[in-house]
Amino acid sequence: MSDAVSDTKKTPLTFIHQSLGAKMVEFAGFLMPVSYGSILDEHRAVRERAGIFDVSHMGEFLVTGPRAREFVNEVITNDCSKLAPGALQYSVMCREDGTTVDDLLVFVLGEERVLLVVNAANIDKDFDHVCTFDKHGVKVENVSDSWALLAVQGPMTREILKACPIFRSVKAQLDETAYYKGFSFAYEGDEVLVSRTGYTGELGFEIFIPPPHAPVFWERIVEAGSSHGIIPIGLGARDTLRFEASYCLYGHELDDTTSPLEAGLNWAVKLNKPSFRGIEALRREKEAGSPRTLVGLDLEGRNIARPGYRVIKDGADAGKVTSGAFSPTLQKSLCMALIDRGAKDASTEYKIVIREKQAAAGVTALPFYKSRAK
Amino acid sequence: MSFENVRFTKNHEWVRFEQGSDVATVGITDFASGELGDVVFVEFPRVGQKVKAGEPMGTIEAVKTVADLFAPVSGVVEEANTALNDEPSLVSESPFDQGWLVKLKLSDRAELDKLMKKSEYDKLVGKD
Numbered sequence: 001m002s003d004a005v006s007d008t009k010k011t012p013l014t015f016i017h018q019s020l021g022a023k024m025v026e027f028a029g030f031l032m033p034v035s036y037g038s039i040l041d042e043h044r045a046v047r048e049r050a051g052i053f054d055v056s057h058m059g060e061f062l063v064t065g066p067r068a069r070e071f072v073n074e075v076i077t078n079d080c081s082k083l084a085p086g087a088l089q090y091s092v093m094c095r096e097d098g099t100t101v102d103d104l105l106v107f108v109l110g111e112e113r114v115l116l117v118v119n120a121a122n123i124d125k126d127f128d129h130v131c132t133f134d135k136h137g138v139k140v141e142n143v144s145d146s147w148a149l150l151a152v153q154g155p156m157t158r159e160i161l162k163a164c165p166i167f168r169s170v171k172a173q174l175d176e177t178a179y180y181k182g183f184s185f186a187y188e189g190d191e192v193l194v195s196r197t198g199y200t201g202e203l204g205f206e207i208f209i210p211p212p213h214a215p216v217f218w219e220r221i222v223e224a225g226s227s228h229g230i231i232p233i234g235l236g237a238r239d240t241l242r243f244e245a246s247y248c249l250y251g252h253e254l255d256d257t258t259s260p261l262e263a264g265l266n267w268a269v270k271l272n273k274p275s276f277r278g279i280e281a282l283r284r285e286k287e288a289g290s291p292r293t294l295v296g297l298d299l300e301g302r303n304i305a306r307p308g309y310r311v312i313k314d315g316a317d318a319g320k321v322t323s324g325a326f327s328p329t330l331q332k333s334l335c336m337a338l339i340d341r342g343a344k345d346a347s348t349e350y351k352i353v354i355r356e357k358q359a360a361a362g363v364t365a366l367p368f369y370k371s372r373a374k
Numbered sequence: 375m376s377f378e379n380v381r382f383t384k385n386h387e388w389v390r391f392e393q394g395s396d397v398a399t400v401g402i403t404d405f406a407s408g409e410l411g412d413v414v415f416v417e418f419p420r421v422g423q424k425v426k427a428g429e430p431m432g433t434i435e436a437v438k439t440v441a442d443l444f445a446p447v448s449g450v451v452e453e454a455n456t457a458l459n460d461e462p463s464l465v466s467e468s469p470f471d472q473g474w475l476v477k478l479k480l481s482d483r484a485e486l487d488k489l490m491k492k493s494e495y496d497k498l499v500g501k502d
Contacts, residue, residue: 023411039437040412040463236411236438302415304435326414326435333415355433 011056012148012214028120030057035234042237043328050154051233059123061116065138068114079270083108088180092260094278100254119250148214153204156228164224201245246367252322264294292338297361303354305335310353318343381489387446401474405499410436413465418454447485449478
Protein backbone atom coordinates (compact mmCIF):
# COMPACT_ATOMS: atom_id res chain seq x y z
CA MET A 1 0.00 0.00 0.00
CA SER A 2 2.67 2.51 0.97
CA ASP A 3 4.53 1.91 -2.31
CA ALA A 4 1.40 2.49 -4.31
CA VAL A 5 0.61 5.67 -2.43
CA SER A 6 4.08 7.11 -3.01
CA ASP A 7 3.54 6.90 -6.81
CA THR A 8 0.11 8.47 -6.79
CA LYS A 9 -0.76 11.98 -7.82
CA LYS A 10 -2.09 14.47 -5.33
CA THR A 11 -4.77 17.08 -5.84
CA PRO A 12 -4.23 20.67 -4.64
CA LEU A 13 -6.40 19.71 -1.64
CA THR A 14 -4.83 16.40 -0.58
CA PHE A 15 -3.06 18.11 2.33
CA ILE A 16 -6.41 19.36 3.63
CA HIS A 17 -7.96 15.86 3.50
CA GLN A 18 -4.95 14.48 5.35
CA SER A 19 -5.11 17.20 7.98
CA LEU A 20 -8.79 16.34 8.51
CA GLY A 21 -7.80 12.72 9.16
CA ALA A 22 -9.56 11.34 6.09
CA LYS A 23 -9.11 7.70 5.17
CA MET A 24 -7.12 8.01 1.94
CA VAL A 25 -6.92 5.53 -0.92
CA GLU A 26 -5.41 5.38 -4.35
CA PHE A 27 -8.14 5.91 -6.92
CA ALA A 28 -7.45 6.24 -10.64
CA GLY A 29 -3.85 7.16 -9.85
CA PHE A 30 -4.77 9.85 -7.33
CA LEU A 31 -4.57 9.85 -3.56
CA MET A 32 -8.18 10.54 -2.65
CA PRO A 33 -10.33 10.64 0.49
CA VAL A 34 -12.79 7.74 0.90
CA SER A 35 -14.38 9.33 3.93
CA TYR A 36 -13.60 11.71 6.73
CA GLY A 37 -15.49 9.68 9.33
CA SER A 38 -18.68 7.87 8.49
CA ILE A 39 -19.76 7.33 4.88
CA LEU A 40 -23.39 7.17 6.04
CA ASP A 41 -23.15 10.50 7.88
CA GLU A 42 -21.64 12.06 4.78
CA HIS A 43 -24.39 10.58 2.61
CA ARG A 44 -27.09 12.01 4.86
CA ALA A 45 -25.44 15.42 5.01
CA VAL A 46 -25.70 15.76 1.22
CA ARG A 47 -29.33 14.60 1.13
CA GLU A 48 -30.37 16.86 4.01
CA ARG A 49 -27.94 19.79 4.07
CA ALA A 50 -24.78 20.11 2.01
CA GLY A 51 -21.42 18.54 1.34
CA ILE A 52 -18.21 19.59 -0.37
CA PHE A 53 -16.25 17.16 -2.54
CA ASP A 54 -12.76 17.39 -3.99
CA VAL A 55 -13.12 15.87 -7.44
CA SER A 56 -9.98 17.42 -8.87
CA HIS A 57 -8.95 14.02 -10.17
CA MET A 58 -11.47 14.39 -13.00
CA GLY A 59 -9.88 15.11 -16.39
CA GLU A 60 -10.51 18.11 -18.65
CA PHE A 61 -9.83 18.55 -22.36
CA LEU A 62 -10.11 21.96 -23.98
CA VAL A 63 -11.25 22.09 -27.60
CA THR A 64 -10.77 25.47 -29.31
CA GLY A 65 -11.31 26.83 -32.79
CA PRO A 66 -14.11 27.92 -35.09
CA ARG A 67 -15.24 24.32 -35.56
CA ALA A 68 -14.85 23.22 -31.93
CA ARG A 69 -18.48 22.23 -31.47
CA GLU A 70 -18.60 20.39 -34.78
CA PHE A 71 -15.51 18.46 -33.77
CA VAL A 72 -16.98 17.50 -30.39
CA ASN A 73 -20.25 16.53 -32.02
CA GLU A 74 -18.43 13.95 -34.11
CA VAL A 75 -16.87 12.49 -30.92
CA ILE A 76 -19.99 12.31 -28.77
CA THR A 77 -23.27 10.41 -29.06
CA ASN A 78 -25.38 13.31 -27.79
CA ASP A 79 -25.93 16.45 -29.87
CA CYS A 80 -24.12 19.60 -28.76
CA SER A 81 -24.65 21.49 -32.04
CA LYS A 82 -27.42 23.65 -30.63
CA LEU A 83 -25.94 24.32 -27.19
CA ALA A 84 -25.38 27.99 -26.45
CA PRO A 85 -22.31 29.17 -24.54
CA GLY A 86 -22.93 28.46 -20.87
CA ALA A 87 -24.76 25.21 -21.51
CA LEU A 88 -23.66 21.72 -20.49
CA GLN A 89 -24.60 18.30 -21.70
CA TYR A 90 -24.05 14.75 -20.48
CA SER A 91 -22.81 12.43 -23.19
CA VAL A 92 -20.91 9.31 -24.07
CA MET A 93 -18.14 8.68 -26.55
CA CYS A 94 -18.02 5.41 -28.40
CA ARG A 95 -15.81 3.41 -30.68
CA GLU A 96 -16.87 2.43 -34.19
CA ASP A 97 -18.41 -0.78 -32.76
CA GLY A 98 -20.62 1.14 -30.32
CA THR A 99 -18.72 0.22 -27.16
CA THR A 100 -18.15 2.97 -24.65
CA VAL A 101 -14.82 4.76 -24.30
CA ASP A 102 -16.12 6.98 -21.50
CA ASP A 103 -19.02 9.10 -20.33
CA LEU A 104 -18.39 12.81 -20.04
CA LEU A 105 -19.73 16.31 -19.61
CA VAL A 106 -19.58 18.79 -22.47
CA PHE A 107 -19.33 22.38 -21.22
CA VAL A 108 -19.69 25.00 -23.97
CA LEU A 109 -17.58 27.89 -22.69
CA GLY A 110 -17.83 30.03 -25.82
CA GLU A 111 -18.61 29.90 -29.53
CA GLU A 112 -15.15 28.50 -30.19
CA ARG A 113 -14.30 26.94 -26.86
CA VAL A 114 -15.61 23.66 -25.43
CA LEU A 115 -14.47 21.85 -22.29
CA LEU A 116 -14.84 18.08 -22.01
CA VAL A 117 -14.88 16.68 -18.47
CA VAL A 118 -13.88 13.02 -18.36
CA ASN A 119 -13.29 10.30 -15.79
CA ALA A 120 -9.94 10.32 -14.03
CA ALA A 121 -9.25 6.65 -14.75
CA ASN A 122 -9.75 7.24 -18.48
CA ILE A 123 -7.83 10.47 -19.10
CA ASP A 124 -5.05 8.94 -21.21
CA LYS A 125 -7.35 6.52 -23.06
CA ASP A 126 -9.84 9.29 -23.81
CA PHE A 127 -7.24 11.73 -25.02
CA ASP A 128 -5.78 9.12 -27.37
CA HIS A 129 -9.30 8.41 -28.61
CA VAL A 130 -10.14 12.07 -29.19
CA CYS A 131 -6.87 12.49 -31.09
CA THR A 132 -7.96 9.88 -33.66
CA PHE A 133 -10.54 12.29 -35.10
CA ASP A 134 -9.93 14.72 -38.00
CA LYS A 135 -9.08 18.00 -36.33
CA HIS A 136 -10.49 20.37 -38.99
CA GLY A 137 -8.27 23.08 -37.56
CA VAL A 138 -9.38 22.76 -33.93
CA LYS A 139 -6.89 22.50 -31.09
CA VAL A 140 -7.41 19.78 -28.48
CA GLU A 141 -5.45 20.05 -25.23
CA ASN A 142 -5.39 17.87 -22.15
CA VAL A 143 -5.75 20.58 -19.49
CA SER A 144 -6.47 18.18 -16.61
CA ASP A 145 -3.65 19.61 -14.50
CA SER A 146 -4.88 23.17 -15.01
CA TRP A 147 -8.17 22.69 -13.21
CA ALA A 148 -9.04 21.73 -9.66
CA LEU A 149 -12.68 20.74 -9.28
CA LEU A 150 -14.95 21.12 -6.27
CA ALA A 151 -18.49 19.83 -6.09
CA VAL A 152 -20.84 21.45 -3.60
CA GLN A 153 -24.01 19.40 -3.36
CA GLY A 154 -27.15 19.32 -1.26
CA PRO A 155 -30.32 21.36 -0.72
CA MET A 156 -28.46 24.18 1.10
CA THR A 157 -25.82 24.59 -1.59
CA ARG A 158 -27.15 27.76 -3.16
CA GLU A 159 -27.53 29.56 0.16
CA ILE A 160 -24.02 28.55 1.17
CA LEU A 161 -22.37 29.76 -2.02
CA LYS A 162 -24.32 33.02 -1.87
CA ALA A 163 -23.08 33.54 1.69
CA CYS A 164 -19.49 32.90 0.62
CA PRO A 165 -17.47 36.11 -0.02
CA ILE A 166 -15.75 34.58 -3.06
CA PHE A 167 -19.10 34.41 -4.86
CA ARG A 168 -20.31 37.88 -3.85
CA SER A 169 -20.19 39.21 -7.41
CA VAL A 170 -22.14 36.28 -8.89
CA LYS A 171 -25.00 35.88 -6.41
CA ALA A 172 -27.57 36.64 -9.10
CA GLN A 173 -26.09 34.00 -11.41
CA LEU A 174 -26.26 31.42 -8.62
CA ASP A 175 -29.96 32.17 -8.33
CA GLU A 176 -30.65 32.23 -12.05
CA THR A 177 -28.53 29.40 -13.35
CA ALA A 178 -30.68 26.48 -14.42
CA TYR A 179 -29.82 22.80 -14.19
CA TYR A 180 -27.08 21.94 -16.69
CA LYS A 181 -26.19 25.58 -17.23
CA GLY A 182 -23.07 27.38 -16.08
CA PHE A 183 -21.15 30.65 -16.01
CA SER A 184 -17.66 31.93 -15.42
CA PHE A 185 -16.19 34.72 -13.35
CA ALA A 186 -12.79 36.11 -12.51
CA TYR A 187 -11.09 35.43 -9.18
CA GLU A 188 -7.89 37.45 -8.70
CA GLY A 189 -7.74 37.78 -12.45
CA ASP A 190 -8.08 34.04 -13.12
CA GLU A 191 -11.03 32.34 -14.77
CA VAL A 192 -13.30 30.22 -12.55
CA LEU A 193 -16.09 28.10 -14.08
CA VAL A 194 -19.30 27.22 -12.28
CA SER A 195 -21.85 24.69 -13.49
CA ARG A 196 -25.10 23.56 -11.96
CA THR A 197 -24.31 19.90 -12.27
CA GLY A 198 -23.36 17.05 -9.99
CA TYR A 199 -23.27 13.36 -9.31
CA THR A 200 -25.53 13.12 -6.28
CA GLY A 201 -29.10 13.72 -7.48
CA GLU A 202 -29.36 16.87 -5.34
CA LEU A 203 -29.21 20.58 -6.06
CA GLY A 204 -25.57 21.40 -6.51
CA PHE A 205 -22.79 23.19 -8.31
CA GLU A 206 -19.42 22.14 -9.61
CA ILE A 207 -16.65 24.71 -9.53
CA PHE A 208 -13.59 24.56 -11.79
CA ILE A 209 -10.73 26.44 -10.16
CA PRO A 210 -7.12 27.17 -11.12
CA PRO A 211 -5.23 24.82 -8.73
CA PRO A 212 -3.39 27.49 -6.68
CA HIS A 213 -6.75 28.97 -5.64
CA ALA A 214 -8.39 25.65 -4.75
CA PRO A 215 -7.49 25.59 -1.03
CA VAL A 216 -8.91 29.06 -0.41
CA PHE A 217 -12.13 28.16 -2.23
CA TRP A 218 -12.46 25.02 -0.09
CA GLU A 219 -11.82 26.92 3.14
CA ARG A 220 -14.16 29.82 2.33
CA ILE A 221 -17.01 27.54 1.24
CA VAL A 222 -16.64 25.40 4.36
CA GLU A 223 -16.66 28.56 6.50
CA ALA A 224 -19.73 29.93 4.76
CA GLY A 225 -21.48 26.58 5.06
CA SER A 226 -20.64 25.75 8.65
CA SER A 227 -23.88 27.22 9.99
CA HIS A 228 -25.74 25.16 7.37
CA GLY A 229 -23.96 21.99 8.45
CA ILE A 230 -21.76 21.49 5.40
CA ILE A 231 -19.19 18.72 5.76
CA PRO A 232 -16.51 17.30 3.47
CA ILE A 233 -17.57 14.20 1.54
CA GLY A 234 -15.32 11.41 0.34
CA LEU A 235 -15.53 8.98 -2.56
CA GLY A 236 -17.45 6.44 -0.45
CA ALA A 237 -20.54 8.62 -0.12
CA ARG A 238 -20.04 9.98 -3.64
CA ASP A 239 -20.62 6.42 -4.80
CA THR A 240 -23.67 5.69 -2.62
CA LEU A 241 -25.19 9.05 -3.61
CA ARG A 242 -24.71 8.53 -7.34
CA PHE A 243 -25.96 4.95 -6.93
CA GLU A 244 -29.26 6.08 -5.38
CA ALA A 245 -29.65 8.65 -8.16
CA SER A 246 -28.85 5.76 -10.55
CA TYR A 247 -26.14 7.57 -12.49
CA CYS A 248 -23.83 5.30 -14.46
CA LEU A 249 -20.31 4.88 -13.14
CA TYR A 250 -17.69 4.02 -15.72
CA GLY A 251 -16.17 0.65 -14.86
CA HIS A 252 -19.54 -0.53 -13.53
CA GLU A 253 -22.63 0.22 -15.64
CA LEU A 254 -20.44 1.33 -18.54
CA ASP A 255 -17.14 -0.06 -19.73
CA ASP A 256 -15.15 -0.97 -22.83
CA THR A 257 -17.61 -3.78 -23.66
CA THR A 258 -20.91 -1.95 -22.95
CA SER A 259 -22.89 0.20 -25.33
CA PRO A 260 -24.68 3.30 -24.02
CA LEU A 261 -27.98 1.78 -25.21
CA GLU A 262 -27.43 -1.23 -22.97
CA ALA A 263 -26.77 1.12 -20.04
CA GLY A 264 -30.11 2.86 -20.60
CA LEU A 265 -28.57 6.06 -21.95
CA ASN A 266 -30.78 6.20 -25.07
CA TRP A 267 -31.65 9.81 -24.20
CA ALA A 268 -27.97 10.74 -24.64
CA VAL A 269 -27.56 8.88 -27.95
CA LYS A 270 -28.91 10.92 -30.85
CA LEU A 271 -29.21 8.42 -33.69
CA ASN A 272 -30.84 11.05 -35.92
CA LYS A 273 -27.61 13.08 -36.00
CA PRO A 274 -25.90 12.98 -39.43
CA SER A 275 -22.93 11.16 -37.94
CA PHE A 276 -20.79 10.40 -34.89
CA ARG A 277 -18.29 7.67 -34.10
CA GLY A 278 -20.24 4.47 -33.52
CA ILE A 279 -23.54 5.65 -34.99
CA GLU A 280 -23.89 2.76 -37.46
CA ALA A 281 -23.31 0.11 -34.81
CA LEU A 282 -25.71 1.80 -32.41
CA ARG A 283 -28.38 2.14 -35.10
CA ARG A 284 -28.06 -1.58 -35.78
CA GLU A 285 -28.24 -2.31 -32.06
CA LYS A 286 -31.37 -0.24 -31.71
CA GLU A 287 -32.93 -2.02 -34.66
CA ALA A 288 -32.06 -5.50 -33.41
CA GLY A 289 -32.53 -4.80 -29.70
CA SER A 290 -29.68 -4.48 -27.20
CA PRO A 291 -28.08 -7.74 -26.09
CA ARG A 292 -28.27 -6.56 -22.47
CA THR A 293 -30.38 -4.06 -20.53
CA LEU A 294 -29.62 -2.21 -17.34
CA VAL A 295 -32.28 -2.75 -14.68
CA GLY A 296 -32.82 -1.73 -11.08
CA LEU A 297 -33.41 -4.56 -8.63
CA ASP A 298 -34.85 -4.51 -5.13
CA LEU A 299 -33.45 -7.32 -2.99
CA GLU A 300 -35.14 -9.30 -0.31
CA GLY A 301 -33.12 -9.02 2.89
CA ARG A 302 -30.28 -6.72 3.72
CA ASN A 303 -27.29 -8.38 2.11
CA ILE A 304 -25.61 -6.19 -0.47
CA ALA A 305 -25.33 -7.27 -4.10
CA ARG A 306 -21.78 -6.33 -5.03
CA PRO A 307 -20.45 -5.69 -8.55
CA GLY A 308 -19.92 -8.93 -10.48
CA TYR A 309 -22.38 -11.03 -8.48
CA ARG A 310 -24.41 -13.37 -10.69
CA VAL A 311 -28.06 -12.73 -11.47
CA ILE A 312 -29.95 -15.93 -12.22
CA LYS A 313 -33.38 -16.88 -13.49
CA ASP A 314 -34.68 -20.44 -13.17
CA GLY A 315 -31.21 -21.59 -12.22
CA ALA A 316 -29.58 -20.19 -15.37
CA ASP A 317 -27.35 -17.13 -15.65
CA ALA A 318 -29.33 -14.03 -16.57
CA GLY A 319 -26.75 -11.28 -16.03
CA LYS A 320 -24.42 -9.57 -13.60
CA VAL A 321 -24.68 -6.94 -10.90
CA THR A 322 -22.93 -3.68 -11.85
CA SER A 323 -23.38 -1.71 -8.59
CA GLY A 324 -25.19 -2.40 -5.34
CA ALA A 325 -25.70 -0.83 -1.95
CA PHE A 326 -27.87 -0.78 1.07
CA SER A 327 -29.54 2.51 0.20
CA PRO A 328 -29.10 4.89 3.14
CA THR A 329 -32.04 7.04 2.03
CA LEU A 330 -34.50 4.31 1.04
CA GLN A 331 -33.28 1.83 3.69
CA LYS A 332 -33.25 -1.18 1.44
CA SER A 333 -30.80 -3.28 -0.46
CA LEU A 334 -30.78 -2.29 -4.13
CA CYS A 335 -28.63 -2.97 -7.14
CA MET A 336 -28.26 -2.22 -10.80
CA ALA A 337 -27.60 -5.16 -13.10
CA LEU A 338 -27.02 -5.80 -16.78
CA ILE A 339 -29.54 -8.47 -17.77
CA ASP A 340 -29.27 -10.58 -20.92
CA ARG A 341 -31.98 -9.91 -23.45
CA GLY A 342 -33.67 -13.32 -23.32
CA ALA A 343 -33.96 -13.25 -19.56
CA LYS A 344 -35.15 -9.65 -19.46
CA ASP A 345 -38.09 -10.27 -21.78
CA ALA A 346 -39.25 -13.18 -19.70
CA SER A 347 -39.23 -11.85 -16.22
CA THR A 348 -39.38 -9.22 -13.54
CA GLU A 349 -38.17 -11.55 -10.80
CA TYR A 350 -34.61 -12.76 -10.42
CA LYS A 351 -32.27 -14.23 -7.86
CA ILE A 352 -28.86 -12.88 -6.98
CA VAL A 353 -26.14 -15.24 -5.87
CA ILE A 354 -24.67 -13.81 -2.69
CA ARG A 355 -21.90 -16.14 -1.62
CA GLU A 356 -23.54 -19.55 -1.04
CA LYS A 357 -27.08 -18.15 -0.91
CA GLN A 358 -29.61 -16.73 -3.33
CA ALA A 359 -31.54 -13.54 -2.61
CA ALA A 360 -34.80 -12.85 -4.44
CA ALA A 361 -34.74 -9.58 -6.38
CA GLY A 362 -37.58 -7.82 -8.17
CA VAL A 363 -37.26 -5.26 -10.94
CA THR A 364 -37.82 -1.70 -9.76
CA ALA A 365 -37.80 1.57 -11.70
CA LEU A 366 -34.66 3.65 -12.14
CA PRO A 367 -33.70 6.06 -10.75
CA PHE A 368 -34.09 4.62 -7.27
CA TYR A 369 -34.09 8.11 -5.78
CA LYS A 370 -35.28 11.39 -7.22
CA SER A 371 -34.88 14.66 -5.34
CA ARG A 372 -37.42 17.45 -5.49
CA ALA A 373 -34.94 19.92 -6.94
CA LYS A 374 -31.66 19.38 -8.68
CA MET B 375 -13.35 -1.17 30.53
CA SER B 376 -11.34 -4.12 31.78
CA PHE B 377 -10.02 -6.56 29.19
CA GLU B 378 -8.85 -9.09 31.77
CA ASN B 379 -11.56 -11.59 30.77
CA VAL B 380 -11.38 -10.83 27.07
CA ARG B 381 -9.42 -12.79 24.49
CA PHE B 382 -8.69 -11.91 20.87
CA THR B 383 -8.22 -13.75 17.58
CA LYS B 384 -6.02 -12.86 14.63
CA ASN B 385 -9.27 -12.43 12.67
CA HIS B 386 -10.05 -9.47 14.96
CA GLU B 387 -12.85 -11.01 16.98
CA TRP B 388 -13.00 -10.68 20.73
CA VAL B 389 -14.57 -13.10 23.19
CA ARG B 390 -15.52 -12.13 26.75
CA PHE B 391 -15.96 -14.90 29.32
CA GLU B 392 -16.90 -14.99 32.95
CA GLN B 393 -15.67 -17.25 35.72
CA GLY B 394 -18.30 -19.82 36.58
CA SER B 395 -20.27 -19.39 33.36
CA ASP B 396 -19.85 -21.28 30.12
CA VAL B 397 -21.52 -18.59 28.03
CA ALA B 398 -19.18 -16.11 26.34
CA THR B 399 -19.93 -12.95 24.37
CA VAL B 400 -18.37 -12.38 20.95
CA GLY B 401 -17.79 -9.23 18.91
CA ILE B 402 -15.31 -7.63 16.55
CA THR B 403 -12.58 -5.28 17.69
CA ASP B 404 -12.42 -1.52 17.26
CA PHE B 405 -9.59 -2.11 14.80
CA ALA B 406 -11.79 -4.40 12.70
CA SER B 407 -14.79 -2.08 12.77
CA GLY B 408 -12.54 0.84 11.83
CA GLU B 409 -11.22 -1.10 8.85
CA LEU B 410 -14.71 -2.15 7.75
CA GLY B 411 -16.22 1.31 7.98
CA ASP B 412 -19.97 1.77 8.34
CA VAL B 413 -21.67 -1.55 9.05
CA VAL B 414 -25.12 -1.81 7.44
CA PHE B 415 -26.10 -5.41 8.22
CA VAL B 416 -24.96 -8.34 10.31
CA GLU B 417 -26.00 -11.78 9.16
CA PHE B 418 -26.04 -13.88 12.35
CA PRO B 419 -25.82 -17.63 12.77
CA ARG B 420 -29.06 -19.25 13.95
CA VAL B 421 -29.64 -19.59 17.66
CA GLY B 422 -28.88 -23.21 18.47
CA GLN B 423 -26.38 -23.51 15.61
CA LYS B 424 -23.10 -25.30 16.39
CA VAL B 425 -20.04 -23.31 15.43
CA LYS B 426 -16.41 -24.34 15.22
CA ALA B 427 -13.43 -22.22 16.20
CA GLY B 428 -11.92 -20.45 13.18
CA GLU B 429 -14.83 -21.19 10.85
CA PRO B 430 -17.23 -18.62 9.39
CA MET B 431 -20.49 -18.30 11.29
CA GLY B 432 -21.91 -15.14 9.74
CA THR B 433 -21.18 -12.11 7.62
CA ILE B 434 -20.83 -8.42 8.23
CA GLU B 435 -21.95 -6.15 5.40
CA ALA B 436 -20.33 -2.73 5.42
CA VAL B 437 -20.88 0.03 2.87
CA LYS B 438 -17.65 -0.67 1.02
CA THR B 439 -17.06 -4.33 1.74
CA VAL B 440 -18.32 -7.58 3.21
CA ALA B 441 -16.44 -9.64 5.80
CA ASP B 442 -16.86 -13.10 7.21
CA LEU B 443 -17.56 -13.34 10.90
CA PHE B 444 -15.47 -16.19 12.29
CA ALA B 445 -16.25 -18.12 15.44
CA PRO B 446 -13.41 -17.36 17.85
CA VAL B 447 -14.18 -20.50 19.86
CA SER B 448 -16.34 -23.58 19.37
CA GLY B 449 -19.80 -23.81 20.87
CA VAL B 450 -23.51 -23.37 20.37
CA VAL B 451 -25.12 -20.02 19.55
CA GLU B 452 -27.18 -18.93 22.56
CA GLU B 453 -28.25 -15.46 21.45
CA ALA B 454 -27.72 -12.91 18.68
CA ASN B 455 -27.65 -9.16 19.28
CA THR B 456 -30.88 -8.38 17.44
CA ALA B 457 -30.59 -4.71 18.43
CA LEU B 458 -28.16 -4.53 15.51
CA ASN B 459 -30.96 -5.22 13.04
CA ASP B 460 -32.29 -1.74 13.72
CA GLU B 461 -29.01 -0.12 14.58
CA PRO B 462 -26.10 -1.83 12.81
CA SER B 463 -23.99 1.28 13.41
CA LEU B 464 -23.50 0.10 17.01
CA VAL B 465 -20.83 -2.27 15.69
CA SER B 466 -18.82 0.79 14.68
CA GLU B 467 -19.79 3.04 17.57
CA SER B 468 -19.50 0.60 20.43
CA PRO B 469 -17.65 -2.50 19.24
CA PHE B 470 -16.75 -3.81 22.70
CA ASP B 471 -20.06 -3.13 24.39
CA GLN B 472 -23.44 -2.44 22.73
CA GLY B 473 -22.12 -3.65 19.41
CA TRP B 474 -21.55 -7.23 20.57
CA LEU B 475 -22.62 -9.85 18.03
CA VAL B 476 -23.45 -13.26 19.54
CA LYS B 477 -23.31 -15.23 22.78
CA LEU B 478 -21.84 -18.71 22.54
CA LYS B 479 -22.12 -21.62 24.93
CA LEU B 480 -18.54 -22.83 25.02
CA SER B 481 -17.92 -26.47 24.16
CA ASP B 482 -14.25 -26.40 25.10
CA ARG B 483 -13.14 -23.77 27.56
CA ALA B 484 -9.52 -24.65 26.96
CA GLU B 485 -9.77 -23.03 23.51
CA LEU B 486 -9.72 -19.66 25.26
CA ASP B 487 -6.14 -20.29 26.32
CA LYS B 488 -5.05 -20.43 22.68
CA LEU B 489 -6.30 -16.89 22.02
CA MET B 490 -4.46 -13.62 22.55
CA LYS B 491 -4.65 -11.34 25.54
CA LYS B 492 -5.21 -7.63 24.98
CA SER B 493 -1.50 -6.75 25.10
CA GLU B 494 -0.69 -9.39 22.46
CA TYR B 495 -3.53 -8.28 20.25
CA ASP B 496 -2.50 -4.64 20.49
CA LYS B 497 0.94 -5.69 19.29
CA LEU B 498 -0.65 -7.52 16.33
CA VAL B 499 -2.47 -4.40 15.16
CA GLY B 500 0.46 -2.15 15.96
CA LYS B 501 -1.20 -0.28 18.81
CA ASP B 502 1.45 -0.62 21.50
